[in-house]
Amino acid sequence: MFAASGSDAALVTFLIYTAAVFVLAALSNRLLKSKNFVSEYFLGSRGLGVWAFALTFAATSSSGGSFTGFPSKIYTHGWILALWIGSYMVVPICTMGFIGKRLNQVARRSGSITVPDVCRDRFNSPVFGLMAVSLIVFFMSFNLVAQFKAGSLILQTLLEGVTLFESTADGLSQAVSGIPFLSSAESPEYLLCLLVFGIAVILYTTYGGFHAVVWTDVMQGIVMVVGVIIMLPLAISQAGGLDNTTRLMAKMTPPRISAAEKGGITLTLDKPSQETVIIDAGTWITDEPIADQKIPLLFRVTRATEIPAGETTVNEVKVLQLTTLDDIERILGRKERENFLNDVSVSNIDLKAYAYGEEGSQQGTYLVGPGPSASSSSGFLPLSLAISFFFMWAISGTGQPANMVRLMAFRDTKTLQRSICTVAIYYTLIYFPLVVIFCCARVLLPGMEGDSDRIMPAMAVFLTENIGMGWLAGLLVAAPFAAVMSTVDSFLLLISSAWVRDVYQRNINPEASEKTIKLLSYLATFVVGTAAMLVAVNPPKFLQDIIVYVGSGLAASFLAPIVYGLYWRRINAAGAMGAMIGGFAVHLAMYVAGYFVNGSFFKPYQLFDFDPIIIGLFVSFISGYIVTKVTAPPPDELVQKYFYTTKTKA
């Protein structure tokens, strides 16, 4: 019921938003005519000012996960997410300040445009440059496919229930039914979203280059922060104040859930129906309490099912059961507004408890560490993981090539200084408030665990409908979409710059004319984007795991060589390669070991309980140091070029 008007608003917002993106791309394209093409197309002519630089940096780092996965985690595990995200208090200063100034200077001095360019020029080593470009293309291509999928899923979530969208999707599925590749997509809705999202991103990125990406990032960044700032007071006031929220959360106990393969509940209709009874996911079901218990029974369907016409019973319905009295009373108290299946009784309840969080000694689990967990008996965030996440965000963020490219694009030191402040304030306004908002969501919208990825749009619609401003939901749900779009466009440009600049211009044909390079840049961006989009039609499984693997793998490979290259005069090409190979190999080895020890590549082996990123970084820095020490010092000219300057007259 509420979903409908909120989603229509989402469609309108999406259309306005897309139109704005194309206007920005057209403006950017005009800039391409006047300047050095490669530098402008891939690096914005190193002229980014405070707002552009700060917001493109912030928006690129916060991918779709910030507005889907993160809210879903807060909702599912409670206040412990404050510690999980805690290191964001130092993320801006670490990721921008640690290497920003020096990387920008070195890139200017050599004329480098891409990260592999920096690697190659700083050590005057084409081999090292090629190694860097291979790793970037390898890692980022996986990531691009994953982000395309994520973007389509978010768009699909937002547009669910819009009539025009559903009918277009049906039309599309008929249109492609004869085409073997396209018709095998997950669902027509997914395919439609992928095509719309993919084509929009590919076109504006191809046409406008770096400045288009940056300007759309600025717009996307503003949408994100405005969304959060509007939601925060609404969420707190509707939940009855923050103190009330926390006290209610202290009494919450995790739901009972059905196992994926077997179990659930049996539903019996009071009398058989003439038509098939369709039971959607999200439907509530209630029944009289079991004899010796005071708490009323309240279930929510997590997987859609149906009762055929003329029959009365369906077995093994997948549900979750609420166990907190306050939550149950709140839902029963607004029965008219919620979707209930009436005249039905429940039997054969076969549900399981959370692995951590339900026992009496674990009372108040939504308020304290390690937080409830459905699958792990040591809870959501044990100490070793909390430490790993402190590394993960601050240190591995510094090692991301997509962030490094941005550090090469700001105009001057003043811009960097002000941008660090801007991003610090920006992240403070986004990440901590998100924790508060989605803790409130536990009180306002109980029983969303089965579909917690939709908690952001669900909250947006709920909060705005309550104050009679449903149209506002459109703006709020645009935030996750903006977040993923701003990540995809940056990754796309990063890969195409690798092909054009690092592979073609620097290795195959250095003397290519400006016209050829221009044509190739447009072509490469378009082809890379289209290829990624086509792969995403039937995406490989484990995408979320791939994103994690890629993020930490890039940091383990790139952070040490870049930091050494910027700050250590003695480092030579061999040492830098040693650091890169060492980090990459050990990080990969942890995942391969996971395959043998834990039975899956994506359950990496955790040496001393630490995430592979920590071990990878450690080995990378050590191996870089050792290899450098046992090999000859770098040539004087290189040291002189990057570490010395002509004496200024006193």
Place this chain on the structure above:
Amino acid sequence: MSTAPSNDTESMEVDPVFLNAKREAWVILGLWVVALLWSVPYCYLNGFQTGLNPETVETTMGIPSWVFWGIAFPWVVADLFTIWFSLFYMKEDDLGVAHEGEDLAEEIAEMHAKQDATTAGGNES
């Protein structure tokens, strides 16, 4: 400095931008360590507990107290430090002009030099 260039030391000096950036990087690393040592142990000691009594939950401004003192408060402190550091501590250095295309030009020149050398060598034999 064992790797300092031997020639021309008279007219060259260690790049002040490099020195400033390096010093700033050490301070930032220190800040990260302080943040880690404040947040994680504090939260672990005060926020990881069993047998919580829901009636006696300690809150500060509506937030569980361990979150407030372990995350929210240091977050504000980190922000203040970040602002002070970037506006007042970081040196406003001149990053120099961009040598657009220079890396490529050098390589093209080298490539031609090599080609010339090989053609010259070929002529001699």
